[in-house]
Amino acid sequence: MSAADVTDATPAADPAGGVVIVVAMAAEAAGIRAQLGLDGRGAVLHPAFPARWWSTAALDDPITVVTNGVDPDFGVDSIGTQAATTTTLHAIERFTPRVVLSAGTCGGFAARGGAIGSTYLATEVRRHDRRIEVDGMREMMRADEGVLEAAGIASELGIGVGPVTTSDSLDAPPLDLARMTEVGAVAKDMEAAAVAWVCRRHGVPFQACKVVTDLVDDPEQTQVQFLRNLAAASDRLAEIVPSVATALLRHTST
């Protein structure tokens, strides 16, 4: 049996409470896990899904990292809102966290002061791609899913704040872009609103911490910027996310 097999074993006890950090990509989570001393390939979150988890379960207030895992059919990270929804649902039902943080990379906006490496907490989280002109459905599809107010944490840690908007696409076609402009988005991602939606249903406070890998309003192709800056943005996530998680735990302690 290799060392990897040993660290892959499901821990004896599930963590209870604390903070769950939901991350889409293995590369985004690697540095965060290293900072928290969480090694190995992680434990299976649910038998039907590739999501993985690691936890500082020995602490009174555990910090648990979950990733969406590698899609078994395509061999790449399970990014996007479907995986974010199931991972968050399974993690909340299994670990009953006090607070959930969606952490990862995002597109930013030079027009609103963004640059590669800019780091944000959310003031609101919405979808920018959902359009249905039917009363009630229009409002549901465009709604703010709600965030834990975190301006104090952001200023304490020197992080920006602003609206985060989500879709399942890396590109930004004109109708989506118009919606991002309308709400003044500072971060465009592929998970936050889905994670927040599950949190809202479960009554669990939610925040998002996003680091910019690419500028949506830059003429260079998004995927080129994203791939070039992913490693540096992941280093920035490793630097800041453990502090955000600890601050959220402090903020939500009774």
Ligand code: ADE
């Ligand atoms: N993650 C990193 N960059 C992104 C972008 N431009 N859109 C959505 N998710 C992202």
